[in-house]
Amino acid sequence: MRILLMKWKNGMTVLNDYTDIVLDTNILSDFLAIYFENSISIGEKFVSKYRVNNDFASKINTIILDHINDGISKYGKIVASNFAFIELARRFDECSSGRFTVDQFRAFIDSPPEWFVLESVSSDLFFELYRLPSHVLFKEEKQTIEWADAIHCATALIRGNRSLFATSDSRLNVIQIFNHRLLCIT
């Protein structure tokens, strides 16, 4: 029987069977920048760049390679909410920072790679949003988790209890639900 629980090794999360990695908007921006700058669509590897560290880049490469090798990934997929794409579009110049064009952004949305899922904003998120705290105590200050941030968190939660959540928002580290499931990229 396969081990279903997330492993925790040397302070780093380990990819397990069918583990999705869900990206928030900031990480999606960096992900797309690397995707286009490094020609990932023609077989190049993800590299550590911007907020994507070595560990995270390695996990992405594992997922991509797994799909390329046999077409069926045992490591899950890379996932972002459709809302992340809307948020990125709302702040396109800031998020893209000249690293990818509107045409490239559109091409990705039109034909994402098979290892990437654009997750729906659906009623499935309702009770996950309810479960998430509205505030967290971070660095001794009470800080609000805004609705837009919570949508990404809830998206990570509906992708199963083994999904990882890649975010640049280190405040989320204190949320109990995400214990050992955050890839906090700084």
Added chain:
Amino acid sequence: MEYKFLTYSFLERIFENGEKELVGKENFHIGSISDFLYVPEMYKKGQLNLSPSSFTIGHELINDKINSGLFYLQELDHELLKANLFNDSDLDLSIATDKISPRRSITRTVLKLSPNSFWDENIIDEMEEWYDSAE
């Protein structure tokens, strides 16, 4: 049958007042998933006067209306995103702008170009008017 925009305020009243809020409201209501998903946000922030059980009951009442065909909450899926986010060769600036709230961006996206015959212009107008007055 008259089609009406399913406002966040109406959703909020259903959660707060339960079934009695639905009496006599037999119009077909079309709304956005973003307004529905805003309910937990307002509840957690103490903006809704609800017990945990009313929260579940409200959710069930709305689901019943959806199942009986009187409410329709459009979700934002990949196909809808593809169809709405771009205008010819550029981003559609009615959606891709930070001059409106994220919630309104989703609502505009899900209501704008959905290929349903009931997606009447008056629904779009009602949606814009409601957000104008609420935000």
